[in-house]
Structures are given as structure tokens and as C-alpha cells.
Amino acid sequence: MLNDLQSTTATEQPSTPQRLRQAKTNVAPLPGKELVELREVSMTFTAPTGKPLPVLERITVGVAENEFLCLLGASGCGKSTILRIMTGLLKPTVGTVTVDGKPLHDFNPYTAIVFQSFALLPWLTVQENVALGLDALKMPRDEVREKVKRAIDAVGLEGFEEAYPKELSGGMKQRVGIARALVVQPKILCMDEPFSALDALTAENLRTEVLNLFHAHEGTLSSVLMVTHSIEEAVQMASRIIVLDAHPGRIKAEFPNTLPYPRNVRSPEYLELSDKIHALITNTVLPFVEEPKIGKVEIIPTVTFQEILGLLTVLTEEGTMGIGDLAEAYSSSFHETLQIVKAAELLSFAETPGQSVLVTPLGRDFVHSDVNTQKAVLNKQLRGLKTFQILLDTLQHNKGEVAREVLIEDYAARMPYEDPAELLDTVIDWGRYAELIGYRPKEEVVYLDIGEPVEE
């Protein structure tokens, strides 16, 4: 893997990769009666630059009765967009949405949403927040009072009816969010990363309670659709897991999960499923060996060089680690950690055999050497990357100085799915560390650092 990487730019030979995502995209037949179904749905937004930005590509997915469906994927895979299309908040560019077989044109009456940011109105009390949907439908007062009381009891908020959201902790706020959704008697509870804004213990607690609500079929509740980026969360809660690919969002794989509740996180079946999904996701996001290199530019993860250095230091001390463990050690998300690992691997400072990460000899030496040696080594590694070669070429043809704007356009033309400004900032960050290039923020100009020959 190491050698392969270093030679990427020199040998642009076409290779025939066996990529997992091409293996199987079919969705298995759904259990039970379909409640909502997306058929061949594509979604295209317009980027700030005016270019069309495909977010979802030909998604066919449904939520059936009595199921707990998890949409799992890294950021940018369009999982929240799917949720918004299912609830009718967004209309797909192409494709149909049907509810009980009937085409949907406005907000889906079967669904209610629980938001990541809670989305509570700060000037209403808990009670008034929960009653929001019922009041809007002009339900009689006494009826509302009864329903709201029931929902508040169901999520364990008794005694907080008159409190304002700002007096509550995050976990309590999300309970209000869940009660507000339950009270309108949805068939499908749609949860958009409901636990990511909470601390680990609170989230764990609330996960159990949501499962209890699902199993008790609270009110008319039949199914749950949950969007998440946490594999653990999906395996622990879902009866079916759909893994999504990013840029644009596509369905990559589907896993039924028939393990009995409450799930034992140490059982071999649980671990097997969790490992399978881990392997699948790590392979999609760490596909450097398989990626075709024909005229293509590698993807530079937008992390700072300090983060890469931090990773290398941890790996040098701890030896081989799983990405999940790393994420925990960093106390950052799985996705962010993965980005750092990808960056380290790109520079040949780390390797990823299977699902673990370990530091390469080059990486180990790098950590132990002095700053000047570090700069020299990094300088060499960066020159091996296509992204940097493009930059160096442009600089040399422009007397060693180019405006930031020009470089951004340059990158935008070559890498449509990347945020070119963010990419350039990353390139500048790494390049500055290696004393390969410099940047003058006042003039917004990138320049070649000393020692780099300039063509006249």
C-alpha cells in the first residue's frame, strides 16, 4: 500500500479495481406493508457558485410497518435529505414519493420529526412546545391537555410542564422534542441524528427509551426512521440498516438486523454485524489501492497538519488501533477521525490493514525527528501528490506568485465534489508546514517558498 501510494503520480496506468460498491446495490424486498416509499429519487441542489450539485442519485427506499430503519453514512451522503424528502419537507428533483401507495405533494401526515438541534421555541414552556402541532390543528383545549400530559409522561418529563427549554439540559430538551413529535400521533417517527448533540451517557439513556417507545407502539407509532453516522447506534437500535455512499448519495448496502432486543453488545452476532459494517465503511472511505488513477487527482482530506501529527504521536505511543478507539481517544466523531487517518495514509505515514490503523516506519521516524528533518520529509511527500503538483506547476508558470482566487478556480475545475476553497486552505496549511509554499493573507497570494526554482 505504501509503495503504491508513492508511485501514484508517476504511473498513471489504468487499473481494474474490484470495488465493493459496484458489487451489489439491490435492495432486498421489504418486510410488512410499505408506509412510505421513495422510488428512483434523485436530488440536485445548486451550489453557491451556480453549478448543479447532485446530492442523491436514484434512491429507492421505503419504510415498512413495524420496522426501525437506520440510514447510516458519513456527512455528505444525503441521509438527512432522504429524511426530509420522506417527510415532505423537500421535493425530489426526480422520482416519486408515495404514502400508502398515494403520491405525496405536501407534508407527510404519517410522519413527525425529531431534530438534531431540538428546534424548540425558547419562549414557549415545555407544555406549549409539545402542544404546538395539536394547537395548530385547532384540537379542543381539554383534548390537547390530555394528549400533551400523556406524551410528557411517556418521555418522563412529569413536573417540567411549566419549565422553559433554556432551563433544561440537552437530554431533557430532546425529550421535549420527542414528546412534541409523538403527540401528533405519527405512524413513523423520523429522527434526524437525534443523539449527536448529547453527551454519551445521556444519549445511551435516551436510546433505550426510544426503543421502549417503539416496542410499546406508543399511540399510533408503527415505525421509526433514524438518520445517524454512528455504526454502534445503528446496530444497537435498527431492525434494518441502509449504508449510504457519499458524493452523490447512493445506497451502498443493506443489512437486516434480526438480533433480539435488548441487544447484547458483547454477543458474537452483534460484533460480527458491527464489524461487517465497519469493514464496509472503512473500505469505501479508504479505497486508495482500488481507486483508479487515470488522470485523477487524489482526494485531500481537509484536516490540519497538526491533527495528522497528533494522530502519528498517538499511534507511535499506542501501536495499532481501531478507528473507533481512535475516535474515542480523540473524543471526535468517527467521520472526522477517518479523515485524519486518510490524510496520514495519503502521506504514507500510516497504514490501514483491515480495520486497524498503524504508523509506518516513515511515520515513526517523522515523529521522532527534529523540525527541520520533518519539513524536508514532508516536502518530499507533498511533491508526490497530484494536488500539490498542480499547485507547483501553476506557481512556476506565474513567477512564483498566484492569487488565491485563481487557485480556487483551478481546483474547482478539476475536483467538482470538493469545496475548492477548503481544499486550498488545507493545501496551504500542509505546504506551509513543509516550507514548500507560503501565503500572504493580506494580498491573498500564494507564493513558492525559497529554494524552489522559478521558470522565467
Next chain:
Amino acid sequence: MSIVRNLINLPRRVSIADIAVFGALSGLIYWLILVSHEWSAHLQPSVEIHTDFIYLPVYTLFSLSRGLAAYLISLIFTIGYGYVMAHSARAEKVMLPLLDVLQSIPVLGFLPALVLALIALFPKTNAGLELACVLMIFTGQVWNMTFAFYHSLRAIPNDLRDASRSFYLSKKETLLKLELPSSTIPLVWNSMMSMAGGWFFLTITEAFTLGDKDFRLPGIGSYMSVAIAQGNVPAMIGAVVAMGAMIIFLDRVLWKPLVIWSRKFRMEELSEDIDENSVVLNILRNSHFLEFVGKKIFRRRKTSHDEQMHIFEAKREAVISTAFRSDENVERSIVSKVIAGVVSVGVLGAISYGIFKLVMLFTVSLDSADWASIFSGTGLTLLRTTLAVLLGAAWAIPIGAIIGMNAKLSHRMQPVIQFMASFPAPMLFPIALLVLAKLGVSIEFGAVVLMLLGTQWYMLFNVIAGASSIPTDLRELFASYNVSRQMRWRKLILPALFPSIITGAVTAAGGAWNASIVAEYIQFNGKTLVAHGLGSLISLATLHGNYALLGASVLLMCLVVVSINKFIWRRLFALAQDRFALNT
């Protein structure tokens, strides 16, 4: 006793708060009668204004009622205009730049046209004249309120919008439960500023001459203008005191309670909760009578449970059927497109006809001498406004920085400066003129001092705010290295204050252009003081009813102000945000 009380269903307890509320109510009713008499009175273009002190309270009351009426119109305009602008991307494209222009142009130049039109509309009563005055005050109040409302609508988090849609809130309910509450705090603060801005031209809008006609309305502004014309110093001081009393009254009775009440609409809790309270708000909160009235007004219409259930079911049915209704609006959208096309062609036609007529008017009635004086006047006024801003900055930056970096001092000074900023500067002109006359300063330069009187506070306000937000650790860093005072100003204070200085300068410059109309032309003690400039040209053209000259001067002033905003301030703003913002 208790049976009787139950029968008429009166609140059982009567507190001191109730007595206070009743007192205020009966006073208010008397005021309303007085004001409505004034509005329906026969049209008397030049009503006699008495300079006896005894008339001052009633005059103050009339002016206050005009200010409040204008504020009410401002509020309605703000909510309507801001709402449409925030919800229709197409409307926004036209309405946002229009608002930007409107807020930076001297509206006073449009007063003559407005007065003539409204008097034609109400030929018999005072209503036309009153309305013209109220509308002029309105134009001094409304723009920043509209901007604030629009910005807070745009700043509502997407999740909250999605939530209100997904829980079936109608447009009206979204406005009442989400949009108005989340814009309450900025609206209250901007209302305070607006109310102060509205008084600025009171001396003119309540008493002004157009050609051979003299229009006057009883009020504190006209009282002052008569006092100035007579050179009656005690009356001038009386008017200043009455104005000050009115500002303090409004602050205590209206703004302070509103500011404290609006705290409940904060999106997040702040770490330190300033422990303040308002007597008036406490009275309102404690009054059983108000609670009782509130319940009577806001309770739901009495309907049987079955009826209510019926309404609920129908509503739910409607929600479900809309969810599955297919789009059949294609035809209607074509019709609406045609209507929109016809309307926009009509509007464009009317505008181009107006421009054509105006150009005709200019070519017929203005000779080269007129144009020469317009352009030289523009240059002179530009020079004066620049000087006024620079002079203001020269004292406000050092003093403001010292006050701002001293928490105790800035807390103590804040109400004083707020009062000074709310006080309409033209009411202080006569006193300033007396001093200037003593010093032998001519009006050509004196006009700069008069402009300064109105605009320096903006700079001071902003600099204090900026200085108080310089992080303590940066200040401690400079202290710990024993840096010289000069170095400290150059490397820390001035760069940190740069964004605030720019904001202050923009507001001050805009204010100075507006003030030029009153500062360059003054009738004082039987004499007329004129400083050559665009402002005095506008005043003179109004006085002589020379509409072509008036139109050309006003247009040129609009053009200059808008281009200065676009080409100078915008860029400095961008620079301030890019380079000198403290939150990295």
C-alpha cells in the same frame, strides 16, 4: 357582597397596581379626546403658537402623540415590508436595494410635495397637515426597524422553520409563534433608536413655510421654532427642558419595560443576567384588572366540545388532503404571470414618464447659474459633512475608548449618552448659535458645528461598545510588556476599534447630510443665517416654492449619499470585517 362580585364576575382583589392602571387609563382617555379635537379642527394653516410656558405641556403632548402615531405606522410598515422581503426571493431583489436607498436619502426634501398632496386630500380639516407631519416623523423612524426585522427573519434557524412546517403551523401561526418572537429583541432596540431619530426634524415638520404659505401645528417643535424666530431665550430653554422630560418619560414608561419584558425572547441564556427591573412593568404585571381584561379578550370563542372536535377533524382532513393533492396550479401561475407582467410594465411606464417629465422640468426651469450653485453647494456640503465626522471622531474616539475600557464608568455613563443621543440636535441649535455668535464664528463654518451636535453621539456610542469588547487578556498582555501608550493605541486599541469607528462614521455621515438641511439655513432672532451648500439650497427652494431647484438638489443629494455608501463605506466595512474583527 361575594354574590354580587360573582355575578358581575369582577376580579376579587384590587391592588395598588390596579389603581395605578386606572389612573393611567383615565389620563389617556383625556389625551385622546384632546388629540382628536386637534385633528378634526378646521384647517388653519398658520395657527398661532403661544410662547407662554403654560402651553408647553399640551404642546409636548401633541408632539408625543404624533411621534407615537408615526411609530405605530412604522411598526406596521416594518412587519409588512420585512415579511414580504424575507419570504419572496423575487420581491427581495427589488425591495432590499430600495430600502437601502430610502434609508440613506434626505426625506425632508420630499416634505413639500407630501404636504400639498395631503392637504388636497383633506381640504377641510387639520388631518392632512397632521398626517403629513406624522409621515415625516415616520420616515425618520422606520428604515432601521425594517432592516432589523428582515435580518432577524432571515436569521431564524432552518430547523425551527422545518419544525413549524412539520407541525402544521399556518403562515399566521408561524408569524405569531416563531417569527415575531424571534425578532422582538432587535425590534425593541431599534424602536428606541428610531423614536429618537424621529424627533430630529420636529422643528421643521411642525412649522414650515412653503412658498407664501405658512404651515404650523401646535407642538413642541413649532414652539421652539417660534421661540427661535423671536429670539426668546427663556422659551427656548423651556422647550429644551420639555423635550428632555418627554424623552425621559418615554424611556421610563415605554422602553425600559419593553426591554426587560423582551428578555424572555432570547434564543439562548446569557451567563450574566443583568438584574434590572422596571416599576411600570411590575405594575402592569401585578394588575388584576389587566389580567381580567386580558382573559376576556383572548379567551377562545365559546363553542361546544362537539363543534370544536368538528373543526379539528375538518382541519386534519384538510391537512391530509393537501398532502395528496396534485399540483394543478399551472394554469393559475400563467394567469398570475400575465398579471405580474402587466403590472410591472405599468409601473415601469409610470417611472419612465416621471423621469422624462422631471428632465423636462429641469431643462426648462433651471439655468446654468442654478446648476453651478447646485454643484458648488454639493462640494461645500460634502466638505462640511466630512469635517463634522472628523471633528466628531477626534474627540469621540479617545474619550469613548477610555469610557469603554472602564466597565464601571461605561455603566454609569450609558444612560447619559443614550439621553444625549436621543435628544433632537436642532433644538439645541439656537443655544449653539448664541455661543458661536459670541465667538465670532461665521455660519459657513458654524454649520459644521451644528451638524456635529447631532452626529457625534453615533461615533461615541459605537466606540464605547467596541472598546468594552476588547478582550481583557489582550489588554493585560500589553500591560505586562510595559508597552508605551502610543504603541498601545497603534497596535491594539485603534485596530480593535476599527469596525466600530467605521460603523459610527457611516451613521454620523448619513446624519450629517440630513442635518445639513437644517444646519445651513436658520432663521434666528429675526435674522436669516444662510451657509452656501446643498442643504441650504433645499431649504431655500422649499421656502420659495422653486420645485425644479428643490427636485434637482434633492436628487443630487440622494445620488451623492448613495454613492458614498456604495463606494466608500461598503469597502471599509468589508475591510473591517476581514482584517480587524476580533473573533477569529
